[in-house]
Amino acid sequence: MDKAKPVYLDYQATTPADPRVVEAMMPYFHDQFGNPHSRGHSFGWRAEEAVERAREQIAALIGAEAREIVFTSGATEANNLAIKGAARFYGQKKNHVITAVTEHKCVLESCAQLEREGFQVTYLPVQSNGLLDLEALKAAIKENTCLVSVMAVNNEIGVIQPVAEIGAVCRAAGVFFHTDAAQAAGKIPLDVAAMNIDLMSISGHKFYGPMGVGVLYVRRRPRVRLVPLFDGGGQERGFRSGTLPLPLCVGLGKAAALAQAEMAEEGERLTILRNRLLKGLRERIPEAALNGDPDTRIPGNINMSFAGIDGEALLAGLKNIAVSSGSACTSASIEPSYVLKALGLDDALARSSLRIGLGRFTTETEIDFAIGEIEKQVEALRQAPAAE
Amino acid sequence: MSDSPKMTFIEPNGTRREVKAPLGHSVLEIAFDNDIDIEGACEGSMACSTCHVIVDADWYEKLPPASEEENDMLDLALGLTGTSRLGCQIDITEELDGLVVTLPQDTHNWQSG
Numbered sequence: 231m232d233k234a235k236p237v238y239l240d241y242q243a244t245t246p247a248d249p250r251v252v253e254a255m256m257p258y259f260h261d262q263f264g265n266p267h268s269r270g271h272s273f274g275w276r277a278e279e280a281v282e283r284a285r286e287q288i289a290a291l292i293g294a295e296a297r298e299i300v301f302t303s304g305a306t307e308a309n310n311l312a313i314k315g316a317a318r319f320y321g322q323k324k325n326h327v328i329t330a331v332t333e334h335k336c337v338l339e340s341c342a343q344l345e346r347e348g349f350q351v352t353y354l355p356v357q358s359n360g361l362l363d364l365e366a367l368k369a370a371i372k373e374n375t376c377l378v379s380v381m382a383v384n385n386e387i388g389v390i391q392p393v394a395e396i397g398a399v400c401r402a403a404g405v406f407f408h409t410d411a412a413q414a415a416g417k418i419p420l421d422v423a424a425m426n427i428d429l430m431s432i433s434g435h436k437f438y439g440p441m442g443v444g445v446l447y448v449r450r451r452p453r454v455r456l457v458p459l460f461d462g463g464g465q466e467r468g469f470r471s472g473t474l475p476l477p478l479c480v481g482l483g484k485a486a487a488l489a490q491a492e493m494a495e496e497g498e499r500l501t502i503l504r505n506r507l508l509k510g511l512r513e514r515i516p517e518a519a520l521n522g523d524p525d526t527r528i529p530g531n532i533n534m535s536f537a538g539i540d541g542e543a544l545l546a547g548l549k550n551i552a553v554s555s556g557s558a559c560t561s562a563s564i565e566p567s568y569v570l571k572a573l574g575l576d577d578a579l580a581r582s583s584l585r586i587g588l589g590r591f592t593t594e595t596e597i598d599f600a601i602g603e604i605e606k607q608v609e610a611l612r613q614a615p616a617a618e
Numbered sequence: 619m620s621d622s623p624k625m626t627f628i629e630p631n632g633t634r635r636e637v638k639a640p641l642g643h644s645v646l647e648i649a650f651d652n653d654i655d656i657e658g659a660c661e662g663s664m665a666c667s668t669c670h671v672i673v674d675a676d677w678y679e680k681l682p683p684a685s686e687e688e689n690d691m692l693d694l695a696l697g698l699t700g701t702s703r704l705g706c707q708i709d710i711t712e713e714l715d716g717l718v719v720t721l722p723q724d725t726h727n728w729q730s731g
Contacts, residue, residue, distance in 0.1 A: 320700060453689045455698065468694050 237551045237596045241530055241587030242385050242413060247481065248438040248590065254484040255440065258477040266474050267465060277476050284483025288445055291486040292411075292430065293421035300446045300466045301474055301482075305412035306336040307459070308431035308446035309379075311469065312408045313340040315456030316377045316429065317349055320406075324376035326350045328405075330362055330391075332569045333381055337410055341379075350374075358574045359523035360389040368399055377406045382414035382430075386569040386585055387522030388531030390418060397426030406454055412436050412444075416489030417497070417528050422447055428454050434478065438590055439485030443478035446470075496590060500529035503588050503597050508532055510601035515608050521570060521583060530588045535575065536608050539582045547607040551600045554585040623715035627654045627671075630723050641712070645671060645705035645719060656721065662706035664688065667695035669705035674718035681708060697722045 238246075258280060266281045268274025285296040302308045317327055329341050331353050341351045352370045357363055362380060371378070378400050382393050393409055400407035408429035411420060415430075416437030422430060428449040435441040448454050448469060462471025511518050517537040536544065541555035542564060566580035575583075586600070625639035625648065637652040639645075646669045649656040657668035664687050673681065678701040684692065688707045692698060702722075710717070 319698075323700060450686070450689070453693075455693070455700075464694065 236549065237599055239551055239553050239586050239588060239592070239596070239600055241589035241592075242388070242436075242585060243554060243587065244435045244441065245438050245589050246591060247435070247440055248485065248488060250488060251439055251481045251484045255477040255481040258480050264476065266476055266479075267463070281474055281476060281479045284479045284486075287483035287487045287490075288432070291415065291420070291490045292432075292447060293423050294447050295450065297467070298422075298447055298450055300448055300469045301479055302431075302444045302446055302470055303442060304444040305334075305410060305431045305433035305436070306444075308433075308444050309334070309336045309408075309410050310340050311446050311456060311459050312429040312431060312448075313337065313377065313379055314344060315458065315469070316406055316408070316454065317344050318347075318457040319455045320376040321349060324374045326352070326372055326375040327377045327379065328352045328354060328367065328370050328375060329379045330354045330356055330381070331572045332356050332360060332384055332386075333379065334385055334410055334412070337379055337381070356572055359526075360384060360387050360521070360569075360573055361523055361526060362391055362396065364392065364395055364399060367396060368403075371399070371403045371405055375403070375405050377408060379408040379410070381410040381412075382420065383411070383417065383528050384522070384569065385413050386567060387533040387573070388413070388527045389522040390414070390526050390528060393420075393427070394425040400428075401426040413528070416486065416493065417530065419493070422449065428452075434482040434485060437485055437489050440478045440481040443475060443482050445482070497529050500588055500592070503592055503594060504529050504532060506594065507586065507588070507597050507601060510598070511604060514601065514605045518608075521573060521575070531585070533570075533583060533585045535570075535579045535583045537579060537582060539608055539611050541581050541583055543611055544582075544584065544604075544607055547610065548603055551603050553587075553600075555581075555583065623710055623712065625710065625714070625717040625719070627652075628718065628720040629655065630721055639710045639715070639717065641710055643710050645669075645708040645710070645717075648710070649705060654721070656705055658706065664691055664704070664706065667691045667704065670695040670698075670702055670722055671705045671708075671719040672699050672722060673701045673703050673708075674720070675701055677714070677717050677719075678703075680713055695722070 264273035264277030266277040285299045288299050289296045327341060327344060327349060329337055345351050354366050354370060380391050380396050383390050397407050406428040409427055410431045412431060412433040413436060415432040430447040433444040456469055458469055460471060465471050519535045521533040521535060545555045566577045570580035570583055623639045624636055627635045639648050646658045646662055659668045660666040688704050691704060692702055
């Protein structure tokens with residue numbers, strides 16, 4: 231353990247790029263540079279070849295065809311493109327979109343923008359374990375529903391939504407299904423065919439790829455059409471104009487290939503570490519409660535409330551580990567997490583929460599260290615007289 | 619003997635042009651024969667999207683579904699709508715007597731540039 235640096239336990243915020251990803255990217259910054267859209271010379275052709283190889287690697291991870299992969303700047307752009315793009319294309323006939331209250335901000339804000347444009351949006355509540363109620367979804371689908379957008383894995387509490395079941399409901403109803411898989415891709419098996427997914431967003435830096443690149447999967451059969459977000463040279467099947475960032479695409483492809491090869495083994499290793507962390511915290515800290523379904527969740531996340539503690543104060547005291555609190559800073563104030571509140575936690579309990587993210591480079595020593603640090607801090611705060 | 623089928627082109631400025639639509643002819647061929655202003659740059663080989671037409675919603679349902687290749691070209695058409703088709707891929711049948719299509723405001727030739 232590097233004593234100079236805090237232990238990184240915030241893998242839902244971002245992951246370090248895998249050294250093998252960095253290595254794969256390096257040549258494409260200089261020696262093998264080129265514009266993949268240049269048609270007239272070998273620099274362009276070689277760049278295009280590298281991009282297409284990456285496209286195939288990403289497609290293979292999710293059971294798609296390479297030509298269904300559209301590169302974007304990340305999952306935020308992919309989510310915007312999927313939701314606004316589909317709604318705006320089909321909006322004349324079908325102007326209703328369904329999503330869930332625990333979605334990522336960029337999904338909720340895209341929907342809010344659609345509402346300002348005159349669309350109807352239904353925000354489904356979730357159950358106290360964070361999972362969507364399929365019956366509520368079925369009941370919400372109307373004649374004029376064009377799109378359902380539900381995330382695969384929640385970024386705060388790590389629960390896995392019933393994606394295949396949602397896909398089946400949507401396909402039967404003739405409604406397109408988009409899933410934000412930023413926290414799921416490379417972590418859990420995803421298959422766009424078996425799960426009836428029509429649109430899927432992926433982010434590179436959430437699974438050991440580079441920042442600044444992501445993809446939107448866009449189904450071709452049945453064909454999904456989107457109004458692009460911006461205008462330009464018509465790259466990426468017209469969905470996303472702009473020169474592709476060659477090294478980033480290569481890095482994302484490599485990250486996908488690594489994830490596909492190592493997902494099962496990594497999942498097992500992380501499950502052992504996660505269980506160790508959970509057991510340690512529960513045994514050593516009274517009134518420590520896990521948020522979100524205990525079973526239907528990715529191995530690399532826990533989210534816990536420590537009754538009576540202020541999460542921000544806890545975070546401030548935890549100088550030697552890097553974790554997130556259950557709050558989000560807005561410009562004006564520190565608001566308790568809307569995700570935790572949607573599970574039924576009150577403001578105080580939501581504020582007392584920590585999100586701890588484990589990943590590829592997390593060790594057992596780090597987990598044991600983190601348990602000790604959190605125990606010490608919680609104890610200290612609980613003993614301190616409440617500030618006036 | 620019944621009259622030859624007819625079809626109507628609505629030009630971008632709103633002008634309706636009803637023309638003869640011989641059985642087996644494509645909408646693109648009919649446009650060419652009647653000096654309707656459709657570019658059809660690749661002359662029906664599905665290498666461009668310049669014969670993009672917007673089919674009247676009621677008629678759209680009566681057309682056989684678009685092929686993969688046609689959908690690929692349509693993806694690149696400007697001003698694509700939910701009832702867009704390529705004129706070169708619609709062949710006139712008895713059932714299509716009376717077909718109405720609108721010409722889009724603009725087209726984009728992916729063969730050039």
